[in-house]
Amino acid sequence: MKKIIFLLALVIAVSCLFVSCDEKPSEITPETNIKDAWTIPYQYDLSKYVDITKEDYIGVSYTARETEATDEEIYSQINALLDKHATYSNISDRAAKKGDIVNIDFLGSIGGVEFSGGAAKAQEIEIGAGGYIPGFEDGIIGHNIGETFTIDTTFPEDYGNEDLNGKVAQFEITLNSIKQKNLPELTDAFIEKNTESKTVMEYYAFLKDEITKSNESSVKVIQKNEAFATIMKNCKILKYPEKELNVYVNEFLYQYMVPAQNEGIPFEKYVTENLGVSMDEFNNYAQQYAKDKVAQEIVFFAIAYQVGAFDVLTKADYDNYLKNVSSEYLKTPEEFLQMYGEDAIWRSLVYDSVMDYVIENGKETAPKK
Helix, strand or coil: CCCCCHHHHCCCCCHHHHCCCCCCCCCCCCCCEHHHHCCCCCCCCHHHCEECCHHHHCCCEEECCCCCCCHHHHHHHHHHHHHHCCEEEEECCCCCCCCCEEEEEEEEEECCEEEEEEEEEEEEEECCCCCCCCCCCHHHCCCCCCCEEEEEEECCCCCCCCCCCCCEEEEEEEEEEEEEEECCCCCHHHHHHHCCCCCHHHHHHHHHHHHHHHHHHHHHHHHHHHHHHHHHHHCEECCCCHHHHHHHHHHHHHHHHHHHHHCCCCHHHHHHHHCCCCHHHHHHHHHHHHHHHHHHHHHHHHHHHHHCHHHHCEHHHHHHHHHHHHHHCCCCHHHHHHHHCHHHHHHHHHHHHHHHHHHHCCEEECCCC
16 A cells, blocks of 8 residues: 555645745755755744643554565465456356356346436446445356346445435346456466566565565554544644635635636535535635644644754755655656645655654554454
8 A cells, every 4th residue: 555645644735825935045955954945834933823742742652553464465466466467268158157257238227217327238347356236246147148137136225325225126137248267377487477576486575575565654654643643632722823724724715616617606606506505614614624734734843843853854855755755656756746746745754754753752552452
């Protein structure tokens, strides 16, 4: 699982509204301190806005989690590789069975009435893959090409559609074709041909190492979020700085103004009819959204000032951070920078640095049984 950095997990700033025009050195080198490479937000006395001391973030508990790759995780990757190189054979002399790829037409109804989204032509599905409601795929097993048959199924109670939740439906299905999936044999020759490893055991060891590293990264994010949630409970927000609060209120509004404009609907009508809330409710949501965002930021920026993070972070730290996080999202640093902007990446680096400090000075506890 990719690392979820702060700019994605907690804050994606409206950067252009935060960045000032303070003059920066004409030449920024890897050794340039963060104070000279970036206009740091919240450069004022944060004690007016948040009551936080070292006791609030030193010794914070977070839950230990297993990170070593399991056989299930490893063989899931191996099976995916085999599946990628599978071949398919057309079947005409037997009925459909689990694992087959079938081509079907189907028409769904409830109480004899067809429902929206319940019909398709020439649909290819893998029996047993679990892409359809319970009973649908299994109902195809045992039928032959050219057959038309009806099956009864029940939509899950939490299907997500009030018209279908928990309803019994009938599907008329025509089986057009059957294909059998043929997986290649897992051999050293197959691994050498299709991976950078030479043997099955070498590839197994490679996957174990890679999956473990990924698990460690994911667990670290979970632990940081857990610790940060505790810190937010420990400290006390006194008030909210108006400038930053207004920025996030505007960010919230912008999320809905754009679709309203695109659809040519007056904003108030879009809010009341499309979102189903009054303007007073909507404005309250905007205020709460902004308060949550600003509260998170003033807390981790306050910690950053207290622990001296801005005295040690440099442009080299930024460059390394950008390189690492962009690779986890299969992007180049340039692509990632274009997607999120320099300001958001600096913020994410500060958050990660602060939470590294918190984790290093925290307490890992055993999971609750």
